[in-house]
Amino acid sequence: MQSSLHTPLVRLQGISKRFPGVLAVDDVNLDIYPGEVHVVAGENGAGKSTLMKLLSQVERATSGTILLNGREVPFVDPQHAQRLGIAMVYQEFALAPHLTVAQNIVLGRESTRFGVIDKRAEVEQARRLLQQVGLHIDPRRVVSTLSVAEQQMVEIAKALDIKAKLVIMDEPTATLTDQEIAHLFSVIRGLTAQGIAVFYISHRLDEIFQIADRVTVMRDGKVVATLPRSELDQQKLIQLMVGRDIQHLYPKPESRPGPALLRAEGITRRGILHQCSFEVRAGEILGFAGLIGSGRTELARAVFGADPIDAGSIWLEGKRLSIKSPASAIAAGIGYLTEDRKRDGLAMTLDIAQNITLANLPTVASWIDRGKEERIAVRARDRLKIRTPSVHRKVAVLSGGNQQKVIVARWLETRARVLFFDEPSRGIDVNAKSELFEIIGTLASEGRAIVLISSYLPELINMCDRLIVLHEGRISGELERSQFTEERIMALATGANEGDTL
Amino acid sequence: MKDTIRSTNEVTGDEAAPVPGMQPAGRWAGILRMKGRLGDFVAQTTAAGALIVVFIFLSFASPDFLTTNNLINVIEQNAVTATIALGMTFVIITAGIDLSVGSTAAMTGVLGVELIARGMNWPLALLIAVVAGGVVGLGNGLLISIARLNPFIATLGMMTVVRGLTDVYTNAVVVVGPASVLGPDNFGVIGLGKAAGIPVALMILVVLSVLAYFLLSHTRLGRYTYAIGSNQEAARLSGIPVRKYLLAVYVILGLLTGLAGMIAVSRLGIGEPNFGIGLELDVIAATVIGGASLFGGQGTIVGTIIGVFLIGLIRDGSVLLDINSFTQDVIIGVVIWLAVLWDQFRRRRIS
Numbered sequence: 031m032q033s034s035l036h037t038p039l040v041r042l043q044g045i046s047k048r049f050p051g052v053l054a055v056d057d058v059n060l061d062i063y064p065g066e067v068h069v070v071a072g073e074n075g076a077g078k079s080t081l082m083k084l085l086s087q088v089e090r091a092t093s094g095t096i097l098l099n100g101r102e103v104p105f106v107d108p109q110h111a112q113r114l115g116i117a118m119v120y121q122e123f124a125l126a127p128h129l130t131v132a133q134n135i136v137l138g139r140e141s142t143r144f145g146v147i148d149k150r151a152e153v154e155q156a157r158r159l160l161q162q163v164g165l166h167i168d169p170r171r172v173v174s175t176l177s178v179a180e181q182q183m184v185e186i187a188k189a190l191d192i193k194a195k196l197v198i199m200d201e202p203t204a205t206l207t208d209q210e211i212a213h214l215f216s217v218i219r220g221l222t223a224q225g226i227a228v229f230y231i232s233h234r235l236d237e238i239f240q241i242a243d244r245v246t247v248m249r250d251g252k253v254v255a256t257l258p259r260s261e262l263d264q265q266k267l268i269q270l271m272v273g274r275d276i277q278h279l280y281p282k283p284e285s286r287p288g289p290a291l292l293r294a295e296g297i298t299r300r301g302i303l304h305q306c307s308f309e310v311r312a313g314e315i316l317g318f319a320g321l322i323g324s325g326r327t328e329l330a331r332a333v334f335g336a337d338p339i340d341a342g343s344i345w346l347e348g349k350r351l352s353i354k355s356p357a358s359a360i361a362a363g364i365g366y367l368t369e370d371r372k373r374d375g376l377a378m379t380l381d382i383a384q385n386i387t388l389a390n391l392p393t394v395a396s397w398i399d400r401g402k403e404e405r406i407a408v409r410a411r412d413r414l415k416i417r418t419p420s421v422h423r424k425v426a427v428l429s430g431g432n433q434q435k436v437i438v439a440r441w442l443e444t445r446a447r448v449l450f451f452d453e454p455s456r457g458i459d460v461n462a463k464s465e466l467f468e469i470i471g472t473l474a475s476e477g478r479a480i481v482l483i484s485s486y487l488p489e490l491i492n493m494c495d496r497l498i499v500l501h502e503g504r505i506s507g508e509l510e511r512s513q514f515t516e517e518r519i520m521a522l523a524t525g526a527n528e529g530d531t532l
Numbered sequence: 533m534k535d536t537i538r539s540t541n542e543v544t545g546d547e548a549a550p551v552p553g554m555q556p557a558g559r560w561a562g563i564l565r566m567k568g569r570l571g572d573f574v575a576q577t578t579a580a581g582a583l584i585v586v587f588i589f590l591s592f593a594s595p596d597f598l599t600t601n602n603l604i605n606v607i608e609q610n611a612v613t614a615t616i617a618l619g620m621t622f623v624i625i626t627a628g629i630d631l632s633v634g635s636t637a638a639m640t641g642v643l644g645v646e647l648i649a650r651g652m653n654w655p656l657a658l659l660i661a662v663v664a665g666g667v668v669g670l671g672n673g674l675l676i677s678i679a680r681l682n683p684f685i686a687t688l689g690m691m692t693v694v695r696g697l698t699d700v701y702t703n704a705v706v707v708v709g710p711a712s713v714l715g716p717d718n719f720g721v722i723g724l725g726k727a728a729g730i731p732v733a734l735m736i737l738v739v740l741s742v743l744a745y746f747l748l749s750h751t752r753l754g755r756y757t758y759a760i761g762s763n764q765e766a767a768r769l770s771g772i773p774v775r776k777y778l779l780a781v782y783v784i785l786g787l788l789t790g791l792a793g794m795i796a797v798s799r800l801g802i803g804e805p806n807f808g809i810g811l812e813l814d815v816i817a818a819t820v821i822g823g824a825s826l827f828g829g830q831g832t833i834v835g836t837i838i839g840v841f842l843i844g845l846i847r848d849g850s851v852l853l854d855i856n857s858f859t860q861d862v863i864i865g866v867v868i869w870l871a872v873l874w875d876q877f878r879r880r881r882i883s
Contacts, residue, residue: 334769336768336769355768355771355773356768356769356770356771357771357772357773359771360770360771361771366769368766368769373765374763374765374766374769375763375766375769376763376766377758377759377762377763377766377767377829378762378763378829379758379761379762379825379828379829379830380758380759380762380829384755384758384759388759388766388767388770388772389770389771389772391752391755393751393752396751396752396753397750397751397752398750398751398752398754398755400750440770444771
């Protein structure tokens with residue numbers, strides 16, 4: 031795309047945003063051209079999200095000007111930005127779950143006749159827009175019945191409805207499967223072909239190279255560089271993002287798997303899991319691969335006692351366990367780090383120390399030993415390098431990576447010998463990610479059995495000794511490290527019969 | 533809410549990278565290292581500040597305010613609310629609520645008087661009334677933790693059922709007992725008496741508050757109360773038996789409500805089936821003014837006590853200054869708004 035030949039659609043001139051105590055965006059100059067996919071890359075806290083909020087008028091810049099087609103845009107509110115043709119597709123979806131697809135698409139801009147909503151026109155309009163984004167569903171369906179990927183397409187349809195000139199996307203692929211990502215990318219290409227600019231935040235290096243026309247790297251609120259994709263490679267991008275080289279994203283130690291530690295046999299949850307059996311050895315990192323909804327998380331939760339099972343048995347070191355609840359799994363030495371820290375991992379109003387000791391509170395006859403709690407927390411902070419001046423800060427103020435370490439610390443305190451990590455790297459930055467994987471590797475080399483669940487194949491391929499692949503609630507295959515290839519895993523994940531369509 | 537969480541997560545954990553709005557908090561955290569609960573501390577200081585301001589104002593505005601009699605009166609008048617509010621703090625921290633406490637206090641009071649009227653000695657009657665309150669609490673707890681009713685609905689139903697049962701039993705007529713037992717020289721001592729010049733109600737309140745404070749701040753039960761209110765699913769997945777602890781907090785509140793019903797009787801000298809209508813709202817208001825969040829995970833005993841007496845002083849002052857009781861209600865309503873508005877403002881600043 032010869033975007034530099036056009037005049038910029040949006041030009042940011044000396045934009046800064048100061049929050050109390052921090053300059054979140056620092057003197058940013060940036061051009062966005064019509065029809066380009068402009069990716070903003072950077073670690074958490076680099077200022078990417080703030081920059082988007084300034085563009086979509088959720089936040090007001092402290093200084094600097096934003097020009098749209100060469101004219102200065104006054105700050106009003108997000109609705110104003112929408113009317114100017116700036117649409118935002120949120121990371122966590124902003125649709126009204128109880129309304130229909132059509133109602134959501136026209137929300138706030140309903141066309142009325144004598145004050146009465148013209149439902150038929152609404153549905154027709156929605157149908158037309160959904161077609162454009164390749165979503166073949168009934169616009170009268172209620173949004174809460176849609177998958178995440180479908181909801182995203184509805185948001186894009188909404189952007190088309192307001193005739194957006196700029197579509198902002200904040201980590202749109204975070205929860206999508208590979209096919210859904212492929213579809214999203216083709217829709218994005220459709221948008222740019224119409225001259226719509228896409229401003230795109232991403233953490234994921236591989237997709238930056240797939241979708242970007244140009245990449246702006248931010249660090250500490252500043253723009254470090256804006257480069258066409260052709261002038262970047264992975265190493266250079268990482269170097270720009272973190273300000274130094276990261277030798278290995280996935281520091282996997284040499285592993286020497288010992289005897290089988292945990293064995294699950296015939297785990298069945300009606301309609302969800304069917305006869306799933308696997309074992310994981312001491313010192314081994316076993317991966318669960320599969321598409322979203324394939325039963326990876328459900329299998330881990332079943333073994334952990336978080337959901338009731340209809341059939342199956344769980345064995346630890348040859349002894350059969352009776353797991354009826356997370357409490358009994360924990361007592362047996364099993365831990366589970368949930369895929370959504372905020373939803374079901376952290377107690378946000380408690381402090382770091384209290385979160386670390388949540389699963390194994392140091393008490394003397396029900397009386398909390400505060401001194402011991404503090405020592406446990408400080409030791410965990412030092413061991414896992416949780417970056418905080420005090421273990422008595424609320425976990426809510428930590429970055430994603432540090433929050434994840436707090437949860438790892440919690441499970442280490444339970445003396446868990448089998449640990450399930452469900453999407454541990456979600457929403458954490460490159461630096462923290464490699465630290466986290468280093469921790470996972472260390473935990474394995476200390477003789478624990480690790481199960482790693484991830485949607486991101488490079489993660490599994492680089493970290494795991496062995497993989498089991500799930501498809502529609504069944505284990506569709508098992509691969510040794512020497513057999514790992516993306517194609518092979520995807521073939522198993524999508525069901526062997528559909529494998530050849532890939 | 534979501535947005536604030538997300539934006540705080542945007543910040544890297546590097547020591548060098550300051551969190552928006554966290555600098556003053558960081559400095560405080562150093563000072564309050566052992567306390568650690570900055571937010572609650574600020575809420576308490578705010579409510580405590582308001583309490584002191586009202587106290588000083590009334591000292592100047594009315595010559596009758598700063599007298600031993602009046603201050604004892606304030607304590608005795610608020611002993612019932614305070615006793616229940618201690619238990620309500622636990623419930624609200626779990627993100628629950630209990631609307632049935634007013635009805636339950638009336639029921640246990642009537643029950644206690646009835647037992648005394650039938651010749652039972654009062655300590656045993658008191659014990660039975662307290663246990664009866666605990667049974668109501670157990671009912672609430674079961675409806676909430678086992679039947680999984682929303683706490684508002686479960687206790688709304690319980691409020692109506694218990695009030696109805698009390699009225700069915702008494703025909704909505706006051707229950708009386710022998711004055712020799714219920715009088716101020718005997719059972720009445722609890723609500724009206726003094727020992728060594730100190731009101732018995734105050735002593736009871738101090739003991740209960742200290743117990744509740746230690747229970748909430750220093751025991752497993754207290755920690756799990758916060759954890760469940762902060763994130764129930766995270767608590768469950770950390771192996772905490774959530775149902776058991778939810779049951780426990782509603783039973784604790786029920787027991788305290790049973791006791792409060794008997795404290796009320798000891799002051800009134802009769803069993804009043806209409807006692808405590810609207811009491812639950814005063815209790816909840818006091819808890820919220822003291823910094824508890826209806827979303828759970830936040831609240832303290834000290835804050836709640838401050839909240840109770842802030843409302844108590846406003847009511848007392850209004851009487852002394854001849855402000856009529858309808859106007860009192862307006863003032864207290866406004867105080868509730870201000871307390872919660874301030875709380876939200878403060879939270880937004882911290883996050």
